[in-house]
Amino acid sequence: MKRLTLIICALLFALFPACANGSATTGGTMNITLTIGEKTFAATLSDTATTRALAGKFPLAVDMSELNGNEYYVYLDSSLPTASKNPRTIHAGDIKLYGANCLVIFYKSFNTNYSYTDLGTVSDTAGLLDALKANGGKVTFSLAE
Numbered sequence: 001m002k003r004l005t006l007i008i009c010a011l012l013f014a015l016f017p018a019c020a021n022g023s024a025t026t027g028g029t030m031n032i033t034l035t036i037g038e039k040t041f042a043a044t045l046s047d048t049a050t051t052r053a054l055a056g057k058f059p060l061a062v063d064m065s066e067l068n069g070n071e072y073y074v075y076l077d078s079s080l081p082t083a084s085k086n087p088r089t090i091h092a093g094d095i096k097l098y099g100a101n102c103l104v105i106f107y108k109s110f111n112t113n114y115s116y117t118d119l120g121t122v123s124d125t126a127g128l129l130d131a132l133k134a135n136g137g138k139v140t141f142s143l144a145e
Contacts, residue, residue, distance in 0.1 A: 030055060031144035034105070034122065037135040041128060042144065043095060045120035049081040050097060054119065055143060062103070064137035070108035072137050076101040084115040093122035105139070107132065 028047040032055070033040050045051040054060075057076075064072035070090070079100035090096075094106045096116035105122070107129040122128060132139070 032058070032120070033142050033144050035140040035142065036131040036138065039127060039131045042123040043120055044123065045095070046118060048083065050083065050117050051119055053080045058142050060141040062139055064105065064132070064139055066137065070110055071104050071106045072132050073098070073102055073104045076103055082117045084117050086113065086115045087118070088112065091121070093125040093128070095119040095121060
């Protein structure tokens with residue numbers, strides 16, 4: 001009986017993260033690039049239903065707008081699957097979805113009370129804000145080669 005209880009507990013712990021996410025994940029990642037003017041930034045997306053739907057739109061060229069001195073955002077023309085949660089802390093380089101269709105790149109770290117769907121992160125944010133400013137928020141998202 002003790003062994004059966006341990007097996008059941010192990011299965012629940014293994015399955016719980018997928019349920020909490022709201023989407024099944026394979027634990028993999030997707031490598032993408034953000035091209036902003038002449039600069040290219042490497043980023044990694046988690047493998048989720050949301051990121052697969054987003055990647056289906058790549059290459060995706062958008063004109064992002066600055067907001068609150070910490071982020072650039074754009075409203076997409078269609079909704080994506082969501083799995084919103086409050087991250088408590090936003091980190092510079094985070095790529096998130098606000099609501100079902102607002103794609104956001106954060107260039108500053110700060111605490112938040114808002115909920116987002118996690119998408120991924122820019123690997124190295126050095127020069128990210130300068131590139132966004134210099135190019136008026138024009139960003140192209142592509143799958144990495």
